[in-house]
Amino acid sequence: MTHYPSIRKNLARRLPDGLILLSGGNPVPRNHDVDFVFRQKSDFLYLTGVEEPGCYLLIDPKRGREMLFLPRIDNHHRVWLGDVPGPREARSLYGVAEAHYTDELPRLLKAGMGGYRTLYADPEAAKKAGSSRLKVAAGALRDALDELRICKTPGELEHMKRANDISGKAHREVMRRTRPGMYEYQIQSIFEFECMKAGLKHLGYPSIVAAGRNGAVLHYHANSAQLKNGEFLLIDAGAECKGYSADITRTFPANGKFSSRQRDIYSVVLDAQKSCIDRARPGVISADLHVHSMTVIAQGLKELGILKGDVTGLVEGGAVRLFYPHGLTHTLGLDVHDTLGGRRRKLPNPTKVPVRFVARLEPGFVITMEPGVYFIDALLKDPELRRKHKGSVDFAKAESFLSLGGVRIEDDIVVRPHGPPLNLTTVPKEIADVEAACAR
Ligand code: GLY
Ligand code: MN
Ligand code: MN
Numbered sequence: 441m442t443h444y445p446s447i448r449k450n451l452a453r454r455l456p457d458g459l460i461l462l463s464g465g466n467p468v469p470r471n472h473d474v475d476f477v478f479r480q481k482s483d484f485l486y487l488t489g490v491e492e493p494g495c496y497l498l499i500d501p502k503r504g505r506e507m508l509f510l511p512r513i514d515n516h517h518r519v520w521l522g523d524v525p526g527p528r529e530a531r532s533l534y535g536v537a538e539a540h541y542t543d544e545l546p547r548l549l550k551a552g553m554g555g556y557r558t559l560y561a562d563p564e565a566a567k568k569a570g571s572s573r574l575k576v577a578a579g580a581l582r583d584a585l586d587e588l589r590i591c592k593t594p595g596e597l598e599h600m601k602r603a604n605d606i607s608g609k610a611h612r613e614v615m616r617r618t619r620p621g622m623y624e625y626q627i628q629s630i631f632e633f634e635c636m637k638a639g640l641k642h643l644g645y646p647s648i649v650a651a652g653r654n655g656a657v658l659h660y661h662a663n664s665a666q667l668k669n670g671e672f673l674l675i676d677a678g679a680e681c682k683g684y685s686a687d688i689t690r691t692f693p694a695n696g697k698f699s700s701r702q703r704d705i706y707s708v709v710l711d712a713q714k715s716c717i718d719r720a721r722p723g724v725i726s727a728d729l730h731v732h733s734m735t736v737i738a739q740g741l742k743e744l745g746i747l748k749g750d751v752t753g754l755v756e757g758g759a760v761r762l763f764y765p766h767g768l769t770h771t772l773g774l775d776v777h778d779t780l781g782g783r784r785r786k787l788p789n790p791t792k793v794p795v796r797f798v799a800r801l802e803p804g805f806v807i808t809m810e811p812g813v814y815f816i817d818a819l820l821k822d823p824e825l826r827r828k829h830k831g832s833v834d835f836a837k838a839e840s841f842l843s844l845g846g847v848r849i850e851d852d853i854v855v856r857p858h859g860p861p862l863n864l865t866t867v868p869k870e871i872a873d874v875e876a877a878c879a880r
Contacts, residue, residue: 558575590802604686612868656842705744747833762829769797811848
């Protein structure tokens with residue numbers, strides 16, 4: 441609870457000239473009488489830690505007031521869904537000075553308008569506020585929240601560390617208990633059981649559990665195939681702590697021992713990942729790191745005879761993207777693909793390759809490092825790509841790796857003021873350590 445008041449003060453300092461009104465979320469119906477599992481809006485979690493639906497937050501920066509609004513529930517709600525905290529309980533539970541029912545929001549909003557011309561509100565909150573003489577500024581609120589959310593405070597880092605520690609332990613259990621013959625969803629259940637057992641009830645994103653060729657589907661979600669002896673298992677999974685997610689990927693052999701082909705491809709990805717982690721320091725531009733990862737991977741695939749020619753040409757001409765068609769990194773936090781920072785942080789891409797996340801790294805950024813190498817049927821058999829890259833790719837050799845699927849290794853790191861980053865992820869990734877973790 442402790443870090444939320446200081447986060448609210450930071451927001452009030454950024455937007456001192458208007459009232460600030462945010463909505464939490466409301467349950468989304470799935471079908472008759474059944475809702476999807478409720479997930480609070482990330483901005484609301486960021487500012488309050490409140491996980492209940494139907495809430496609002498009003499901040500009056502000039503008068504230093506903060507008001508949490510909670511739904512006034514009736515007995516029908518109590519009978520079917522149970523009780524929820526009322527204002528008195530909420531004050532101590534959530535550490536807010538003032539708490540009210542949401543039906544009091546219009547009155548208290550009107551009372552607080554004196555001296556303001558602007559209402560910083562998200563669209564749903566603006567709708568709730570109704571028409572007034574205040575001018576609604578949703579974009580400026582979004583920008584302020586994005587700017588703040590990208591640098592994590594020590595309180596937020598504690599949640600991120602716990603999400604990583606527990607998810608990491610679950611990944612180690614997956615390595616220890618996976619056997620050829622298991623179905624992907626059975627392996628998924630090991631991960632999710634371990635996270636829940638340790639106290640984290642929610643995942644940051646649907647688990648990707650991919651056997652063999654399925655590892656080449658970047659956001660694979662069927663999780664229904666059977667793992668065979670000799671295949672790789674790629675698992676990309678992370679739990680949430682107070683809404684803060686871990687995002688961890690490991691790739692390991694189903695039978696616990698790397699074959700020489702698995703070892704070759706895995707080593708290229710591991711080298712790229714370690715080299716990028718070491719370089720993730722303040723001032724570095726994320727797009728340059730991505731290009732560095734492409735360079736290490738292009739060099740590695742060239743040494744294996746899969747790519748041919750000058751490494752810079754393989755990167756800038758796009759041949760390496762046939763095998764590594766996604767970003768190296770994204771920010772991580774309350775959203776697994778977290779805020780990219782406000783407008784101030786957006787830079788032009790200084791590289792010759794397309795990259796979505798272009799920011800100068802700052803202390804407190806939490807980002808993933810997740811290079812990969814994949815053998816993707818759709819790309820390797822695409823006639824136009826084959827024509828374009830025929831001088832750079834040994835397609836016959838590349839196709840001989842199709843059954844390997846893909847390798848991704850993903851850790852979550854915190855950029856520090858000096859030196860290399862803090863790696864939150866402690867799951868084995870060196871070949872010897874992975875084999876030891878899989879020992880049976
Ligand atoms: N788990 C999704 C990603 O790695 O970005
Ligand atoms: Mn990721
Ligand atoms: Mn991931």
